[in-house]
Amino acid sequence: MREFPPRPGGARLAPDHDSLAFGVPGAAAGTIFALAIGGGITMGPREGRTLVFGRNRPDVHVCIGEDDRRVSRHQGELTHHADQWWVRSVGRIPLRLPGSRLLFPDDEPVPLATGYTPLFVRGSGRREHLMELFVAGDGDRPPAARHDETTQAPKIWKLSATERLVLVVLAQRYLYHEAHPQPLTWRQAADHLGELRAGESWGPKKVEHLVAAVRARLSRQGVAGLTREEVGEPVGNSLNHNLLRELMETTTLVPPDLRVLDGDE
Structure with missing residues (x-):
């Protein structure tokens, strides 16, 4: 087994790194951030570059579900192609994307939009393993705190x-x-x-x-x-x-x- 080193243009993310839902520090457009409970990694965009995630920590870039045998050792991949990052499922169970979309091993890869995407892997029992993804766009910055601003009301639809x-x-x-x-x-x-x-x-x-x-x-x-x-x-x-x-x-x-x-x- 081998441990994948950080790729050029990237770095390790510590396990206590803030949630990617809060945004990311300034990064080149197309840089991907991937974070699970045990830490993560960033990678700059380059054609064919691949980030591997799964249960087998020594052999993946991002470890997810390390103590859960329901999660595959090699659960999925993120590959940069045609100026986008694409997620592909290669494990025995599907990945779950926003909107309850299930991505199965035989499915075509799905492109990631810029910004934040949570990805889930169903574990044993009722366990759900989360990997956060963030693809940097032009000028991405962490969102500013808005403690004192008026709460934005939901759009209420007009009905007769x-x-x-x-x-x-x-x-x-x-x-x-x-x-x-x-x-x-x-x-x-x-x-x-x-x-x-x-x-x-x-x-x-x-x-x-x-x-x-x-x-x-x-x-x-x-x-x-x-x-x-x-x-x-x-x-x-x-x-x-x-x-x-x-x-x-x-x-x-x-x-x-x-x-x-x-x-x-």
């Missing part, structure tokens, strides 16, 4: 009264904070709306068209995960789930909205 009612009905399991919520079916939502507004005609197609219009509007304004093209087949409940999560996370819908289910509008 009818849209709000339909979406609260659809999202009630989320608003009740059930453990594993799913949207109501179109039929369930239509039946519930028919009970709440007995003088109106509600059918599954009417509910579906109204919710689809809200998804389309938010998608045009930059919300991801609301179209079939983004999610892929089979779609299942993914589009509505992503919509309801967005409405919850932006506080567009909040638990007190459940009052409408009691007829209190």
